Amino acid sequence: MADAAASATADTAVELAGVNKWYGKFHVLRDINLTVGRGEKIVICGPSGSGKSTMIRCVNRLEEHQSGRIVVNGIELTSDLKRIDEIRRDVGMVFQSFNLFPHLTILENCVLAPVWVRNMPRKEAEELAMKYLTRVRIPEQAGKYPGQLSGGQQQRVAIARALCMNPKIMLFDEPTSALDPEMVKEVLDTMVSLAAEGMTMLCVTHEMGFARQVADRVVFMDAGEIVEANAPAEFFANPRHERTRAFLGQILH
Amino acid sequence: MDSGASRLETAYLRETPAPTLPPPALSSGALGWTRKNLFSGPISSVFTLLTIAFAAWTLPGLVRYFILDAVWRADDGAACRAPGAGACWAYIGQKFPFFMYGSYPREWVWRVDVTFVVGAALIVWLLAPKLRGKQVAAFLFFVAFPVLGFVLLSGWEAVGLPKVGTDLWGGVLVSLVVSAVGIVVSLPGGVLLAMGRRSRLPMVRMASVVFIEVVRGVPLITVLFMANFMLPLFVPDNWSPDRLVRPLIGVSLFASAYMAEVVRGGLQAMPKGQFEGAMALGLGYGRMMRLVVLPQALTKVIPGIVNTFIGLFKDTTLVAIVGIYDFLRTVDTARLDPLWAGPSISTTGYVFAAMFYFIFCFGMSRYSQYMERELSKDRQR
Numbered sequence: 001m002a003d004a005a006a007s008a009t010a011d012t013a014v015e016l017a018g019v020n021k022w023y024g025k026f027h028v029l030r031d032i033n034l035t036v037g038r039g040e041k042i043v044i045c046g047p048s049g050s051g052k053s054t055m056i057r058c059v060n061r062l063e064e065h066q067s068g069r070i071v072v073n074g075i076e077l078t079s080d081l082k083r084i085d086e087i088r089r090d091v092g093m094v095f096q097s098f099n100l101f102p103h104l105t106i107l108e109n110c111v112l113a114p115v116w117v118r119n120m121p122r123k124e125a126e127e128l129a130m131k132y133l134t135r136v137r138i139p140e141q142a143g144k145y146p147g148q149l150s151g152g153q154q155q156r157v158a159i160a161r162a163l164c165m166n167p168k169i170m171l172f173d174e175p176t177s178a179l180d181p182e183m184v185k186e187v188l189d190t191m192v193s194l195a196a197e198g199m200t201m202l203c204v205t206h207e208m209g210f211a212r213q214v215a216d217r218v219v220f221m222d223a224g225e226i227v228e229a230n231a232p233a234e235f236f237a238n239p240r241h242e243r244t245r246a247f248l249g250q251i252l253h
Numbered sequence: 254m255d256s257g258a259s260r261l262e263t264a265y266l267r268e269t270p271a272p273t274l275p276p277p278a279l280s281s282g283a284l285g286w287t288r289k290n291l292f293s294g295p296i297s298s299v300f301t302l303l304t305i306a307f308a309a310w311t312l313p314g315l316v317r318y319f320i321l322d323a324v325w326r327a328d329d330g331a332a333c334r335a336p337g338a339g340a341c342w343a344y345i346g347q348k349f350p351f352f353m354y355g356s357y358p359r360e361w362v363w364r365v366d367v368t369f370v371v372g373a374a375l376i377v378w379l380l381a382p383k384l385r386g387k388q389v390a391a392f393l394f395f396v397a398f399p400v401l402g403f404v405l406l407s408g409w410e411a412v413g414l415p416k417v418g419t420d421l422w423g424g425v426l427v428s429l430v431v432s433a434v435g436i437v438v439s440l441p442g443g444v445l446l447a448m449g450r451r452s453r454l455p456m457v458r459m460a461s462v463v464f465i466e467v468v469r470g471v472p473l474i475t476v477l478f479m480a481n482f483m484l485p486l487f488v489p490d491n492w493s494p495d496r497l498v499r500p501l502i503g504v505s506l507f508a509s510a511y512m513a514e515v516v517r518g519g520l521q522a523m524p525k526g527q528f529e530g531a532m533a534l535g536l537g538y539g540r541m542m543r544l545v546v547l548p549q550a551l552t553k554v555i556p557g558i559v560n561t562f563i564g565l566f567k568d569t570t571l572v573a574i575v576g577i578y579d580f581l582r583t584v585d586t587a588r589l590d591p592l593w594a595g596p597s598i599s600t601t602g603y604v605f606a607a608m609f610y611f612i613f614c615f616g617m618s619r620y621s622q623y624m625e626r627e628l629s630k631d632r633q634r
């Protein structure tokens with residue numbers, strides 16, 4: 001049975017099937033069904049409070065779902081802590097508020113998880129970190145502390161830090177929402193280049209230009225449910241659900 | 254409002270760049286400083302004058318009593334009893350070994366001295382930010398030093414160090430042993446209790462809460478009495494802990510409970526994002542706490558931690574209640590020596606004791622302020 005499940009999900013990176021979640025009595029996720037293929041880029045949008053963050057945080061178990069199935073990289077999420085750690089090793093996450101560790105330098109931020117979670121020798125981890133810091137184009141900041149960097153730089157460090165774990169899937173929760181306008185592009189450029197390399201990505205974002213450019217599918221959520229999902233060209237040209245149209249009308253002018 | 258708006262030009266274009274200038278020089282020099290800081294207004298002037306008057310009123314008397322009229326050299330109390338004599342420092346000098354070591358056999362006090370010197374050296378190594386090899390220092394201080402200290406102080410016949418029972422220990426030796434053990438145990442103990450109090454497991458949480466609240470809810474004296482009289486009831490006779498170990502346990506438990514609340518304050522102040530960032534990287538609970546959360550949380554509460562240490566250091570005087578000869582008690586006892594009896598003896602003794610406690614507590618306070626500055630230097634947000 002395990003074999004059958006594995007083969008069925010060989011090309012599936014993330015599968016959410018009939019997922020429900022409540023905060024107390026508040027039904028925050030309702031019957032979520034979403035299958036993300038390997039290498040696929042999903043952009044998730046929707047009004048504030050519609051459950052976008054909650055949904056992607058369920059994928060790496062920062063939030064617990066109460067019914068339904070979530071399978072990540074062929075491993076089903078249960079309360080088994082070993083499996084949760086196994087999944088988190090392979091799923092990188094970038095937050096709206098960066099969440100860098102302010103008491104560690106940029107390099108130490110990047111080296112921490114490879115050394116302590118992957119048991120990588122420090123030297124090797126530092127080389128890896130420098131490789132990714134170069135990729136996000138801030139190797140010269142390696143010795144500074146997060147507080148000394150601009151928001152855009154911090155967010156790029158956060159991406160590099162996640163990449164240092166060689167994740168198979170990347171989750172982005174509104175990575176550019178806390179940034180000053182002139183810094184949004186540098187972060188989006190990094191994400192575009194990551195997408196070009198074939199990373200599986202689930203991005204909560206309202207950057208519709210980014211969605212048009214890289215998304216394979218755009219998912220629209222409202223009030224805890226997935227209302228509509230479609231390829232970006234179709235999604236923007238012919239939104240089918242009335243709520244989608246209303247939302248797009250508000251954010252595209 | 255209308256007139257203000259009308260003065261604004263609608264269209265404006267800067268034609269020459271605004272020059273970059275040095276900041277204006279403030280009134281400088283000693284006179285400028287004095288005016289700015291001491292006589293900046295009527296209230297500040299009154300306070301300055303009152304302070305000067307108070308100093309003029311008290312200082313000469315203190316200087317005369319403790320320095321000019323003080324007796325620095327004497328073999329007994331006769332000179333100190335002379336009319337007009339000030340503080341009797343000669344008495345402190347004569348009783349100094351008793352204040353330091355209690356009744357520890359005089360031929361073996363070098364063992365205490367060696368322990369002091371090694372301990373002080375390791376503490377400096379551990380605490381001075383510029384010295385390298387903190388891990389070695391930590392190992393030596395927390396593992397090797399206690400063993401060495403135990404062997405040296407209490408003796409080990411096999412290496413030619415005769416046993417010295419703790420009933421002979423006293424003075425600074427006992428005060429430092431009690432506070433050092435209390436400090437070294439209370440920090441990790443407090444961290445564990447604070448984490449327990451925030452645990453998801455109800456039993457762990459409840460045990461921590463009960464422990465913290467019970468220990469905090471009773472006076473230290475009660476804890477000391479309980480440790481002294483009840484601990485022996487719980488263990489077989491020949492296992493009964495040493496009379497000095499019992500208050501050590503009491504003080505450690507007491508300080509841990511206080512420390513737990515200080516540490517919990519630091520944990521509470523941590524942004525949720527730090528936990529999530531660490532978890533998302535796959536650091537498990539233990540590594541998340543050790544590498545990400547605690548270093549930040551403990552740094553935030555350094556003032557509270559040092560405050561607890563200072564409180565603990567002074568509270569060690571209470572072990573006298575259960576018959577331990579700590580420093581203050583040796584001062585208190587030595588006072589009764591008929592050879593030295595005299596009007597200035599008690600004052601001198603207690604002032605000396607106050608100076609001892611003040612120097613240690615002030616040192617801890619200064620070090621914590623220094624550390625706060627060091628730690629925030631290059632991490633400014």
Ligand SMILES: Nc1ncnc2c1ncn2[C@@H]1O[C@H](COP(=O)(O)OP(=O)(O)O)[C@@H](O)[C@H]1O
Nearest residue numbers: 023026028046047048049050051052053054055
């Ligand atoms: N920890 C929580 N406890 C209770 N309600 C929550 C919690 N987190 C989020 N919510 C609620 O769940 C809903 C969905 O939140 P979220 O997933 O953050 O929305 P989005 O990311 O789409 O803006 C919101 O109404 C929010 O108020």
Ligand SMILES: [Mg+2]
Nearest residue numbers: 052053054174
């Ligand atoms: Mg959100």
